[in-house]
Amino acid sequence: MAAQQGGASTAGVYAPLHDAENRPITAGGMVEKGPVVFEDISRSSGLATWKNIGGTPAKALIVESLGGGAGLLDYDNDGWLDIYLVNGMTYDALSGKAPSPHAALFHNNHDGTFTNVAEKAGVLNDRWGVGVAVGDYDNDGWPDLYVTNVGKNRLYHNNHDGTFTDVAEKAGVTLGTWSTGPTFGDYDGDGKLDLFVPGYAYYDFNDPPAAGSKWVVSNFCQYRGVSVFCGPRGLKGEHDHLFHNNGDGTFTDVSVKAGVADSPGYFGLTSVFADLNGDGRPELLVADDSTPNYLYRNKGDGTFEDLSFESGYAVNGEGRDTASMGIALGDYENNGKLDILNTTFSDDYKVLYRNEGDLSFTDVSRDVGLAVTTIPFLSWGDGFIDYDNDGWKDIFIASGHVYPEVDRHDWGTSFAERPLLFRNVSGKKFELVPAVKNTGLAVVIPARGAAFGDLFNDGKIDIVLNNIDAPPTLLRNVDDDHHHWIEFRLLGGPKSPRDAVGTTVYLKSSTQTQRGDVLSGGSFASSNDPRVHFGLGDAKTVDAIEIHWPSRALDKIRPPAVDRIYTVEEGKGITSELCGSCRLPMVPSAKPGESK
């Protein structure tokens, strides 16, 4: 009814909330004492030697505001996760007056430190980067990288020797528009990873969308009455693209035929393939900025049905479009169904969509206690992680505003914001874990991409945050729990993608049943640890593991012990295990014959 303010959908305006020191709650609210969950090891790990740059700090144009994603992958197959961080660009570099900012590939030194090997590895990108997805598209057993840009995208093929080659042109996946958060997934069940790439907005560096530009339809260049960069509303949206993997190193754009081309041109930011209805075929989710989100049902015949509105995912529970930035997927209720958490703009709550089955979702954000706390934050990367290994998936949200102007007004939000961690209380409620001073939850950063994984093979999920115009943040999980855990590195057989993307694992312990999925993409323009992690609480054994492979094969295994990372190959069972606490290297599987 009322005129839309600014370029992003929000829930209106909320009164600013301050902490005792009169800081906006997004940059304050820290407490003196409490549990220390994360330690900020950005400097000691070596990550802080690198910095992301997105245009100018003034953020006069929308292209400068998105920042980049983070990808976790074991590019050299040494059993330890490495980190890929996407970089932006400077105008001097664009015009050839200065060298381009480079992306980073941090090799894991297995000792808590990392070394940037991006140049040697040939993955510098040197374009205005946005997102990254990890996937072994050629099934050679080595993870490849797809990096999206404002401009041509890159497909970095892993050469198995610590280097990559950009084969995007040959593969036919460059696009050349403004691409965002991609995802790999085998949508047609042929055992080869296909690729989906959302499009954001049309962007011409020679005639950028400033107020009065021909590319700005109407004046969406204000936020709360203050001039800010224009968009995304009022800009021309880009379409989305689905690339079918031909199996010969090339891809074919099948977006229109498959029914996922996004004909209205919504402002896509992040996408994920995931099986949401348990039929063994991945659905497709696209988080759209200030326009309805997409949920496409996989019909099983190479096409999708748009069930965005019917499923309840297009808008939030109030029927409003949200400025959706990130997508987290996880079974927070331990009922075998994947739920969805979308991050959104400030002055809006972050939306938890509970999976009711049959592709029907309900916004339960208020019911579970997520809504009120998240309102002042402008959030991006998010993940369902069991940070305390109690067997219930918790929620982590990374935040940071897009308008530097917010720091000059009392609007209750800030450009740099602290992360949020919510503890899952038996699948019923989420409780905010306090931000204890001088810990990882008290860092105030302009975060964008967030990737989640067990970087130190200790069974605890760590977090890498790619911050805009700043060094990244590495939050090491140091939670003082003594819970047990188990992880699975999955290798698909001949009829599944080799990296097992699309595989669902069900774990049954004496106390509960959990679900984990191998996914590529999600969070904000990022890609998480491809291994499946389960917290076990006090359980010292696992009764059964069911692995539903993309080929539709089902393996049942019974791991001999907990607190280990098992490698499981489709049809062959456990082929090796890693026990960090045992201080032993990779050892061969104890009893391969136990698999079915």
Place this chain on the structure above:
Amino acid sequence: MNHRLHKARKARTLAALLCLSLSAIAVYAQASSDEEVTPQVQALYAQAKAAQQRGDNTEAIEKYRAMLKLAPHLAPAYNNLGRLYFNERDYEHAAQVLKHGLELNPDMPTASALLGMSYHELGDDAQAEPLLEAAVRANPNDDNLQMALVRNLVDLGNYEAATPYLRSYLERNPKDQQAWYLLGKTYLQLSEDALGKINQIDPNSVTAHIVAGEIDESMHNYDGALVEYKKAADLAPQQPGTHEHMGNTFWVTGKWESAETEFKAELKNNLNNCTARWKLANATLEANGSTEDALSGLNQAIERCPKLMQARVDRARALIKLSRQKEALPDLLMAEQESPKEPSIHFLLSQVYKADGKTAEAHQELRTYADLQREASEAVAGQASDAISIKSTSH
């Protein structure tokens, strides 16, 4: 004598033919022209007519001009030649010959109308007006003439005189969009004139500031509107309407708290203002204020103005927010009847049905909502794309 009579008869016949060929109005040549209707004149007339019939107006004009050199007093021939010039859009020559013809014989309504129309085309609306008025008086149901007069009066700025003609025309031609547009423009101008008078009387009056504010608001100049409305409210803080105007501008621009303040002030001046009460509650809901307060305001608004559907939709919103979904149903059903294509109503209905366990109904409403939203999204996207394509090709 016989010869003269014969010639006179021939002249009358030719004059009649000339006129009939134009408008079937019988016009008789002056006696002085009788002498001029020679066989050569008759032959030229026949040639002119033939040229006209085959669409060769240039030749027809030449033949008439030659004819008038031989018969300079044959008034109807001027009429015919004037029409030809008019059709050729040569209004200057048309006016010249028609004027000459009417000087010879003023009793030629068609010529008079054509002359008026020619003057209008030449921009001489003052000269055109009496001629067109006379022509319309003679032929009150002639649509072309009436619209010509209307356009002439509008161009003269005489909107008041144009209005009854437009109304009468629209009674006969109710589907003529151009005429409706002209009527709208006429009313707009009349209203502008009337509002201008307010300013002339006292530019610093409450009414003058409200009018100025409304004009600013209509042009989306909200800052300008606020300045004017503030002046009005300062001059008459207790006059109903002054705070409502300010509140409305804040409301339209999403400044909820300020809107609430103004609507509250308005309600102090006029307890029965349903719109202000509804918008106050709406602003409270938008500002994420107390849902209970909003609900109480909406109840009052609906009690006084049961047909205020926006208030009913907002009441349903508030009830759903308070988990009282079942109570929201009657309001939503009423609103749906009035605006079946409003997506948000269907979304709210789906929530109500879902809460009541009516899954099929909830799905149906969600489907309707989805269809309407998709339609709307595609329309917005299409419009944006069109706008960008026009802007990018403009210089």
